[in-house]
Amino acid sequence: MIFVTGGTGLVGSHLLFNLVSSGIKVRALKRENCSMKLVGKVFGYYSENSSELLDSIEWVTGDVKDIYSLYDAMDGVDKMYHCAAIVSFLASDKDEMMKVNVDGTANVVNACLHKGIEKLCYVSSIASLGQAENNEMTTEETKWKNSDKISAYSISKFGAEREVWRGTVEGLRAVMVNPAVIIGPGDWSKGSSQLFELMWKGLKFYTSGVNGYVDVRDVVKAMTMLMDSETANERFILCSENLSYQQFFQMMAEGLNKKQPTIKAGTMLSQLAWRAEKLKSLLTASRPLITKETARTANHKCYYSNEKIVTKAGFEFMPMRVSIKETCELFLKDNRDW
Numbered sequence: 001m002i003f004v005t006g007g008t009g010l011v012g013s014h015l016l017f018n019l020v021s022s023g024i025k026v027r028a029l030k031r032e033n034c035s036m037k038l039v040g041k042v043f044g045y046y047s048e049n050s051s052e053l054l055d056s057i058e059w060v061t062g063d064v065k066d067i068y069s070l071y072d073a074m075d076g077v078d079k080m081y082h083c084a085a086i087v088s089f090l091a092s093d094k095d096e097m098m099k100v101n102v103d104g105t106a107n108v109v110n111a112c113l114h115k116g117i118e119k120l121c122y123v124s125s126i127a128s129l130g131q132a133e134n135n136e137m138t139t140e141e142t143k144w145k146n147s148d149k150i151s152a153y154s155i156s157k158f159g160a161e162r163e164v165w166r167g168t169v170e171g172l173r174a175v176m177v178n179p180a181v182i183i184g185p186g187d188w189s190k191g192s193s194q195l196f197e198l199m200w201k202g203l204k205f206y207t208s209g210v211n212g213y214v215d216v217r218d219v220v221k222a223m224t225m226l227m228d229s230e231t232a233n234e235r236f237i238l239c240s241e242n243l244s245y246q247q248f249f250q251m252m253a254e255g256l257n258k259k260q261p262t263i264k265a266g267t268m269l270s271q272l273a274w275r276a277e278k279l280k281s282l283l284t285a286s287r288p289l290i291t292k293e294t295a296r297t298a299n300h301k302c303y304y305s306n307e308k309i310v311t312k313a314g315f316e317f318m319p320m321r322v323s324i325k326e327t328c329e330l331f332l333k334d335n336r337d338w
Contacts, residue, residue: 001076003117004028005064005108006083007057008035010186010193011123011179013042015081015220020053021046027058029073029084038187045185045330064104070111077115079227082108083123085160087153087191094152101156102163109167120174121227122164123219126212126237126304128157129178137305140178140235161235168233175226176235177219180304183323184216185330196331199252206246206261212239212304213248215323222315229313239304240317251321255328 002019006012007028016039019026030036043050062069064084074080084104086097105122112120130142144158161176168174186193222238243251246261253260309315 001078002026003074003077003080004083005081006085006123008039009083009085010038010182010184010191010216011219012081012083013039013186014184014216015083015223016057017043017046017053018220018224020056025058026056027060027073027077029062029064029070030059031063032061041334042185064107065099067107067111070107071114074111074115074117077117079119079121080108080112080117081121081123081223081227085123085157089151089153091152094156097152097156098159101153102159105160106163109163109172112172113167113170118173119227119232120164120167120172121223122160122174122176123223124161124164124176124178124235125153125157126178126180126239126302127151127154128161129237129304131302135301135303137303138237139305140237140308173232175223175231175233177223177226178235178237179219180212180214180237180239182216182219183213183320183327185327185334186216188331188334193327196252196256196327199249199258200256200331200335202258203249203253203261205263206249208244208246208264208301210242210244210301210303211248212237212242212302213320213323214238214240215318215320218317218323222309222313225313225315231313236309236313237304237306238309238317239306240323241320242303243320248320248324251324252328255325256332 002024004012004016004019004026005028007016008030012028016026016028040050040054043054047053060073062073064070082105084100086093086100088097108120126138129138129140130144132138132142164174164176181192183192188194188197218240219238222236226236249261252258306315306317310317
C-alpha cells in the first residue's frame with residue numbers, strides 16, 4: 001500500500017494518476033471539506049475511464065499537522081510520498097507555512113519511523129537550495145546562506161528538509177526531489193498554472209530574470225523511479241531547462257496565440273508593481289498577484305543543474321517547449337468559452 005499526502009494538489013494529483021494507472025493500491029490523505037475538483041480534472045485530462053481510476057483511491061481524512069491522524073492513516077502502508085505543502089510568497093502566510101511545511105513534515109517523518117515505513121519520498125523545491133553566485137549553476141551541494149532577502153517559503157522548505165535528513169539519521173530511508181518551477185495543467189487561478197491565465201488575459205511585461213522549469217509529469221516520473229530504485233538518503237534537482245522569463249513568456253504566448261510581452265520591467269518598475277498590487281489587495285480583499293518577494297526575484301538570474309539525476313539515473317526530461325505547448329492546449333480546452 002502506498003500512502004500520499006497532498007493528493008489534491010498539482011503534483012499530488014498527477015502522482016495519484018500515475019500510481020493507480022499502474023494498478024498500485026493507493027491511500028491518500030485529504031483535509032476535511034477539501035475540494036476534490038482538481039483531482040477529477042487532472043484524471044480527466046489523461047484517461048477516458050477517470051471515474052473508475054478515481055474510485056480505486058482510498059481517501060482518508062486527516063491533516064499533516066495532526067500526527068495522530070497520520071498514525072491511523074498509515075496502517076498497512078509500505079511506502080509514502082509526502083507532497084503536502086503550502087506554497088505562498090505572502091508574508092501573512094508565514095506562520096501557517098511553518099506549521100504545515102516544517103511541523104507537518106516533522107510529523108510525517110516521525111509517523112514513518114513509528115510505523116516502520118520502508119521508504120519516504122519528499123517533494124521539496126529549488127527554493128530550499130543555496131544560490132550559486134556569478135550566474136553559476138546551483139547544484140544539490142550548493143551551500144545554504146542565511147539572508148534577510150530569503151522568502152518565508154524558502155525558509156519553510158529548508159526547515160522541512162532538515163526534518164527529513166533528521167529522519168534518515170534515525171533510520172528512515174528517504175529520497176528527496178527539488179523541482180524547479182513546475183509546469184502543468186491544474187488550478188488555473190493558483191501557482192505556476194496561473195501564469196497561463198495571466199498570459200491569456202494579456203500579459204504585457206517581462207523581466208530580465210532566469211529560472212528553472214520542469215513538467216509536472218517529469219516530476220512524478222522521477223519520484224516513482226527513485227522510489228522503485230535502491231537509491232536512498234539523497235536529493236535530486238528536477239529541472240528540464242533554465243529559461244529567461246522572456247523566453248518562457250514567448251513560448252506561452254505562442255501556445256495561446258497571444259501577443260508576446262514587449263515591455264521590460266526593471267527593478268524599479270517591479271517594485272512599483274508589488275506596491276500597487278498590495279494596495280489593490282487591501283482595497284478588494286483579494287490575494288495580490290505580485291508580492292515583494294516575487295518582485296525581488298523577478299530580475300534574478302538563477303540556473304539549476306540537472307546533471308545528478310541525468311548522470312546517476314539516466315533520466316530524460318521533456319523539453320519545455322513541448323511541456324508549455326501541451327499545457328496551453330489543455331488550458332484552451334478548459335476555457336473554450338472565453
